[in-house]
Amino acid sequence: MNVSALTPPELFSRLKEAGLFLQAGPFITHMQTSIRSVAEGIGLLYADYPLAEDTGFADFHVHLIPPANLRRWFRPQVLFSFDGRIPFKPLPLDQAFPMLEWGMNWCVSGHSHQYLILHAAVMEKQGGAVIMPAPPGAGKSTLCAALINRGWRLLSDELALINKASGALVPLCRPVSLKNESIHVIRRFEPCAVLSREVRDTMKGTVAHMKPPAGSVTQSHVSARPAWIVFPKYQPGAVTRLEPQPKARAFMRMVESAFNYSQLGPQGFQMMENLVDACDCYEFTYSNLDEAVAVFADLKLPVR
Amino acid sequence: MRLNQKWQVAAENELLYHSWDDEFVVYNGATGDTHLLGLVAAQVLLKLQQAPADTVSLAEWIAPLQQIEPDDEFVFFIEQILTDFDSLGIIEHTQL
Numbered sequence: 001m002n003v004s005a006l007t008p009p010e011l012f013s014r015l016k017e018a019g020l021f022l023q024a025g026p027f028i029t030h031m032q033t034s035i036r037s038v039a040e041g042i043g044l045l046y047a048d049y050p051l052a053e054d055t056g057f058a059d060f061h062v063h064l065i066p067p068a069n070l071r072r073w074f075r076p077q078v079l080f081s082f083d084g085r086i087p088f089k090p091l092p093l094d095q096a097f098p099m100l101e102w103g104m105n106w107c108v109s110g111h112s113h114q115y116l117i118l119h120a121a122v123m124e125k126q127g128g129a130v131i132m133p134a135p136p137g138a139g140k141s142t143l144c145a146a147l148i149n150r151g152w153r154l155l156s157d158e159l160a161l162i163n164k165a166s167g168a169l170v171p172l173c174r175p176v177s178l179k180n181e182s183i184h185v186i187r188r189f190e191p192c193a194v195l196s197r198e199v200r201d202t203m204k205g206t207v208a209h210m211k212p213p214a215g216s217v218t219q220s221h222v223s224a225r226p227a228w229i230v231f232p233k234y235q236p237g238a239v240t241r242l243e244p245q246p247k248a249r250a251f252m253r254m255v256e257s258a259f260n261y262s263q264l265g266p267q268g269f270q271m272m273e274n275l276v277d278a279c280d281c282y283e284f285t286y287s288n289l290d291e292a293v294a295v296f297a298d299l300k301l302p303v304r
Numbered sequence: 305m306r307l308n309q310k311w312q313v314a315a316e317n318e319l320l321y322h323s324w325d326d327e328f329v330v331y332n333g334a335t336g337d338t339h340l341l342g343l344v345a346a347q348v349l350l351k352l353q354q355a356p357a358d359t360v361s362l363a364e365w366i367a368p369l370q371q372i373e374p375d376d377e378f379v380f381f382i383e384q385i386l387t388d389f390d391s392l393g394i395i396e397h398t399q400l
Contacts, residue, residue, distance in 0.1 A: 246327060247325070247327075248322075248324045248325075248327035248329050248340055249340065251322075251324075251340075252340045255338050262336045265333065265336065266318075266320055266331065266333055269331035269338065270320070273329075276324075
């Protein structure tokens with residue numbers, strides 16, 4: 001059964017009482033909240049996601065807690081609770097849904113060391129996956145959103161999970177986080193894209209989340225073979241440019257983007273070595289999404 | 305620093321290497337750090353893993369591989385590499 005099988009009142013009631021067991025990629029998250037904006041966000045963006053109620057197990061137990069005291073009326077805030085602990089400072093109540101998204105990313109990146117985890121978007125087409133690591137502001141999510149609206153399968157917008165045994169990329173398909181101008185860029189690029197309400201004045205500026213394509217969600221159990229590592233860089237007015245990147249330098253940039261490379265020790269080094277070996281590596285500068293999509297369409301699978 | 309003083313890879317270090325073209329990445333298991341090395345620096349480290357060596361003998365061994373003369377400038381270059389490795393805790397002086 002998917003989230004969409006629940007009516008909005010049923011979804012809200014479920015979240016408020018027993019909680020929702022949501023399957024996203026390899027993880028089950030048990031979510032609880034009585035905050036309506038969060039229920040609306042889940043109903044809109046996670047409609048195609050399967051519920052995992054019958055397992056009785058969750059990897060993460062998260063609870064978005066509304067204010068209980070005077071804060072209910074004066075600048076209301078929201079708390080993120082993880083396994084009964086409060087790891088973050090409260091945020092304004094209006095930011096509850098983005099906080100859920102950020103908190104879910106943190107749950108995975110901080111606790112799932114069965115994978116090598118990179119801060120990177122991952123998309124797949126015709127059997128090859130492109131990994132796009134990038135610092136904030138590089139245009140990673142904008143490019144990712146554009147590509148998945150043009151036939152690429154979304155594995156993740158934020159976290160690349162690499163299987164220790166096989167080296168394959170494990171999908172963690174979740175809504176795409178868009179910020180500031182990129183929200184309007186994607187609305188113009190793909191008017192049919194489903195976006196959440198814009199939330200202003202967050203620590204990242206104005207944010208909205210884009211619903212992933214249903215096909216990507218239904219293939220969340222299908223791993224992908226790494227084929228390309230692309231370091232994107234959005235530069236206003238820039239000519240679209242894809243340039244080969246020396247592999248040793250790509251390796252070092254990948255290390256910088258990893259959450260748990262150090263924790264994995266020599267195994268992390270070997271996994272990264274195998275990953276870079278398997279991929280063609282590029283730097284990609286762009287300003288025009290149509291041209292960017294065309295460049296990605298021309299990527300050829302590496303010959304190994 | 306005396307040029308005839310010998311260097312060795314610090315005993316506690318476990319180094320893993322991988323190279324692509326003329327660049328190497330080296331993982332130091334003792335510190336968890338990963339370093340990007342050019343070809344000459346990698347040759348210095350690989351040589352020191354085989355046996356302790358001083359600056360001049362390292363320069364004399366590596367220079368032919370680079371098809372250059374082991375002149376003073378090259379010896380100074382090797383010495384700088386050794387200083388960098390020392391500051392990173394990768395190598396140490398041998399106990400004489």
